[in-house]
Amino acid sequence: MSTTPAAPPPPAHVAAIFAPAKESDYNRTGLDFRRPMPRPKVRGAVIDFHCHLLAAHHAPAWFEAADHYGIDGFVTMSPLEEAIGLQLDYPDR
Numbered sequence: 001m002s003t004t005p006a007a008p009p010p011p012a013h014v015a016a017i018f019a020p021a022k023e024s025d026y027n028r029t030g031l032d033f034r035r036p037m038p039r040p041k042v043r044g045a046v047i048d049f050h051c052h053l054l055a056a057h058h059a060p061a062w063f064e065a066a067d068h069y070g071i072d073g074f075v076t077m078s079p080l081e082e083a084i085g086l087q088l089d090y091p092d093r
Contacts (some may be wrong), residue, residue: 045072
């Protein structure tokens with residue numbers, strides 16, 4: 001009886017871009033960025049005029065962080081097709 005050889009197993013190496021993030025890769029100082037922090041008193045709105053929110057699907061986490069750090073609005077450099085969706089979904093930001 002003849003059998004066909006099994007397919008070789010996939011490579012064990014996964015490109016770094018697809019590997020799960022490790023906290024030590026992006027938080028080298030070990031700070032807890034979700035802890036309450038003192039903020040200076042500001043009169044008026046705080047606007048981030050240099051924002052790189054590249055994809056609308058990142059917006060929920062982005063605006064959660066903005067609320068935590070006291071940022072009220074943004075001027076974004078997002079791609080136009082993403083910026084339109086962001087403006088529709090978050091018109092007050």
